[in-house]
Amino acid sequence: MELKNVTLEKKERVAVVTINRPKALNALNSETLKDLDVVINELENDKDCYVVILTGAGEKSFVAGADISEMKDLNEAQGEEFGILGNKVFRRLENLDKPVIAAISGFALGGGCELAMACDIRIASEKAKFAQPEVGLGITPGFGGTQRLPRLVGLGKAKELIYTCDMIKADEALRIGLVNKVVPLENLMEEAFAMANKIAENAPIAVKLCKDAINRGMQVNIDEAIAIEAQDFGKCFSSEDQKEGMNAFIERRAKSFQNK
Numbered sequence: 001m002e003l004k005n006v007t008l009e010k011k012e013r014v015a016v017v018t019i020n021r022p023k024a025l026n027a028l029n030s031e032t033l034k035d036l037d038v039v040i041n042e043l044e045n046d047k048d049c050y051v052v053i054l055t056g057a058g059e060k061s062f063v064a065g066a067d068i069s070e071m072k073d074l075n076e077a078q079g080e081e082f083g084i085l086g087n088k089v090f091r092r093l094e095n096l097d098k099p100v101i102a103a104i105s106g107f108a109l110g111g112g113c114e115l116a117m118a119c120d121i122r123i124a125s126e127k128a129k130f131a132q133p134e135v136g137l138g139i140t141p142g143f144g145g146t147q148r149l150p151r152l153v154g155l156g157k158a159k160e161l162i163y164t165c166d167m168i169k170a171d172e173a174l175r176i177g178l179v180n181k182v183v184p185l186e187n188l189m190e191e192a193f194a195m196a197n198k199i200a201e202n203a204p205i206a207v208k209l210c211k212d213a214i215n216r217g218m219q220v221n222i223d224e225a226i227a228i229e230a231q232d233f234g235k236c237f238s239s240e241d242q243k244e245g246m247n248a249f250i251e252r253r254a255k256s257f258q259n260k
């Protein structure tokens, strides 16, 4: 299928997904969400890709939200359907079997902030700005914001941001734990690649199982969570990379992981 608003490039073990609709500040319409869904299919099947960087085209905006011109005339059922589409795609991204780093240049608003939150790690430029402006448009956040924001920054701060629509700068986003790191705009992709490459040096099956244990474990009680960790820990021992990693340590040689 031909992609209209999303591009996918590969650089060795790292894939770069770009939301590419700069005329609308990369706003997410249904077409863009469907493109992203197709790209996720590709990434799922790509055993040579260990880490994904997700970014937006241009320097002004990561993603300025869901597309307001597409949403404005929706009725209740259509609104729900649009929310379900966005949530389905974002959940697939969150559950992708490799880490996803959001590289956020500028605006990450509404669905854009929600997209960033569905990624594992967020690196923001000093120029990035974040908000959930939905209630100012007469709607709730619809692509996971009411759920992921409190999980990331705590209940009180999430409610403040969602009820007020306050737009916060990168330094405040860092302070409240919404982003992992803030870097100069000109270094954004370099920093994202540096982190991606560092992750890609480690055993990909182990990284994948860490993501699984963290994501699933955070949704259940601590006893079930520890049981999930035990299972994932056990699974590592059926991988060749576990033997390689431990033998390389014992033999004091460089390791060479094969994603097997």
Ligand code: CAA
Residues within 6 Å of the ligand: 023, 024, 025, 027, 028, 064, 065, 066, 067, 068, 069, 086, 107, 109, 110, 111, 112, 114, 133, 134, 137, 139, 140, 141, 142, 143, 145
């Ligand atoms: N949807 C559709 N188009 C958008 C858009 C959006 N979310 N954000 C920006 N655009 C379009 C503008 O309409 C404009 O298009 P035209 O040139 O054809 O008029 C173009 O992008 C450039 O935008 P501006 O002229 O507005 O640029 P600016 O520099 O003056 O302002 C901005 C930038 C502050 C980001 C402003 O565009 C803005 O406030 N955008 C909307 C942000 C927003 O409210 N996002 C949340 C959407 S709701 C949502 O996401 C729901 C959900 O949870 C799923």
